[in-house]
Amino acid sequence: MEIQKKIEGHLNTLCREIGARPTGSKANQKAAAYAGRVFADAGLNVTKQEFDCMDWTENGSTLTVDGQDIPTAPAPFSLPCSVQGELLCIRSLEELRSAPAAGKIVVLCGELAAEPLMPKSFVFWNPDEHRETISLLERGGAKAVLTLSLSPEQFVPVIEDGDFQVPCAVILPKHLPLLKSGLSVSLTLNTKRHSAKAANILAVYGSGRQKVCVSAHIDTRPGTPGALDNASGVAVLLALAEHLSGQELPYRIEFVLFNGEDYYSTPGEMVYLSSYLSSPKEYICAFNLDGVGAKGQSTAYSFYECPQNLLSCISGCAADLDGFEQIEPWPQGDHTLFSFSGVPAVSVTSCNIFGLAERILHTEHDTPDLIDTNKLEALVNFLHTLLCGGSIEQIL
Numbered sequence: 021m022e023i024q025k026k027i028e029g030h031l032n033t034l035c036r037e038i039g040a041r042p043t044g045s046k047a048n049q050k051a052a053a054y055a056g057r058v059f060a061d062a063g064l065n066v067t068k069q070e071f072d073c074m075d076w077t078e079n080g081s082t083l084t085v086d087g088q089d090i091p092t093a094p095a096p097f098s099l100p101c102s103v104q105g106e107l108l109c110i111r112s113l114e115e116l117r118s119a120p121a122a123g124k125i126v127v128l129c130g131e132l133a134a135e136p137l138m139p140k141s142f143v144f145w146n147p148d149e150h151r152e153t154i155s156l157l158e159r160g161g162a163k164a165v166l167t168l169s170l171s172p173e174q175f176v177p178v179i180e181d182g183d184f185q186v187p188c189a190v191i192l193p194k195h196l197p198l199l200k201s202g203l204s205v206s207l208t209l210n211t212k213r214h215s216a217k218a219a220n221i222l223a224v225y226g227s228g229r230q231k232v233c234v235s236a237h238i239d240t241r242p243g244t245p246g247a248l249d250n251a252s253g254v255a256v257l258l259a260l261a262e263h264l265s266g267q268e269l270p271y272r273i274e275f276v277l278f279n280g281e282d283y284y285s286t287p288g289e290m291v292y293l294s295s296y297l298s299s300p301k302e303y304i305c306a307f308n309l310d311g312v313g314a315k316g317q318s319t320a321y322s323f324y325e326c327p328q329n330l331l332s333c334i335s336g337c338a339a340d341l342d343g344f345e346q347i348e349p350w351p352q353g354d355h356t357l358f359s360f361s362g363v364p365a366v367s368v369t370s371c372n373i374f375g376l377a378e379r380i381l382h383t384e385h386d387t388p389d390l391i392d393t394n395k396l397e398a399l400v401n402f403l404h405t406l407l408c409g410g411s412i413e414q415i416l
C-alpha cells in the first residue's frame with residue numbers, strides 16, 4: 021500500500037476512531053496500543069515505558085455571585101468542590117502577599133491573570149513569581165480560586181496543575197465587573213482526579229551501537245481530535261517504520277512516542293529523560309515532529325545544538341525538495357529535551373504553526389481536514405532518504 025494511504029489510515033484511527041487522547045485516559049491507552057501494534061507488525065522491537073499519572077474528568081460546574089449565575093469552567097486537573105464564601109479580588113503578587121484569603125473565594129485578575137502560571141512540578145522553566153503565587157494561594161487558606169481567562173471568548177486557564185491543592189475555576193473577562201470583593205459566592209466543580217497509568221512507546225529498528233531518534237508526542241489535550249497536534253507526527257513515524265525495508269544501517273533507529281507533551285507535568289518526557297537521556301553519547305541526533313503537515317504551509321525545520329556537518333547534510337537534503345523551509349529555533353516542545361541533554365536535535369513542524377496555535381490547536385477544530393497528507397508523505401520520504409539513503413552515514 022502506498023505511503024499516503026497508510027498515513028490516512030493512521031490519522032483516521034487516531035483522530036476519528038479514538039479521538040481525544042489525554043495522558044492517562046482509556047483513549048490514550050488505545051492509541052498507544054495501536055501504535056505499538058503497527059511498529060511490531062513492521063518488525064520493530066517494541067517496548068512500553070509505563071508510568072503513573074492522573075486521569076481527570078469533569079462533569080460541569082456552577083458559579084453564583086450575589087444570586088446571579090455566571091458561566092465558569094473548572095481549570096483542567098482541578099480538585100472538586102462545593103463551597104460558599106465571600107469574594108476577594110486580588111490584582112497583584114504584592115496584594116496577594118498580605119491578602120486575608122482564609123475562608124474566602126479568591127479571584128485572580130490584573131497582573132496575576134496575565135500569563136499561565138507554571139505547574140509546580142515543571143522544572144525546565146518556572147519563574148520565582150509563579151512559584152510564590154502558587155505557594156501563597158495554597159498556604160493562604162482560600163476555599164477556591166477563580167482565575168480570569170487568558171482569552172476573551174474561551175475558558176483558557178491561568179492555572180493548569182494536577183498538583184495544585186486548591187479547587188480552581190476559570191471565568192471570562194467580560195464577567196469581571198460582576199465580581200466585587202465582599203459579595204457572597206457559591207462554587208461547585210464536579211471534577212474527579214483518578215489515578216491512572218500511561219506509557220511512552222519505544223520501537224527500535226536495527227542494532228547499531230549508536231542511534232538516531234525520531235520522536236513525536238501521542239497525547240492530546242482533552243476534547244480535541246489532535247490532528248495537527250500531533251496525530252500527523254505520529255502517523256509519519258508509523259509510516260516511516262512501515263517503509264523501512266530490512267536494510268542494514270550502521271546505527272539503530274529509535275522511534276519514541278512521548279506521552280505527556282500536552283499534560284501539565286510532562287510525565288512521559290520525564291521518564292524518558294531519566295532513563296534514556298542519561299547516556300546522551302549514544303545519540304547521533306534526534307528528530308522531533310510536532311504540528312507537521314498543515315495545509316498550505318511549508319514543512320519547517322530548525323536546529324538545536326547541531327554540529328555544522330549535520331546541519332549541512334539536512335539542509336542539503338531539504339534544498340533538493342519543494343516545500344521545506346528552515347526557521348528560527350523555538351525553545352518549546354519535546355525537541356528541547358534532547359538539546360538540553362546535549363543531543364543534537366532537529367525540530368520539524370509547519371510554517372506558521374504559531375499562527376494556528378490560538379484558534380485551532382487544543383480545540384475541537386484540530387481535525388484531519390487541516391492536514392495535507394502529500395506533505396506527510398514527502399516528510400516520510402525526506403526522513404527515509406536521510407536515514408537510509410546514506411546522508412547521515414556520511415557524517416559519522
Ligand SMILES: [Zn+2]
Pocket residue numbers: 237249250281310311
Ligand atoms: Zn504538540
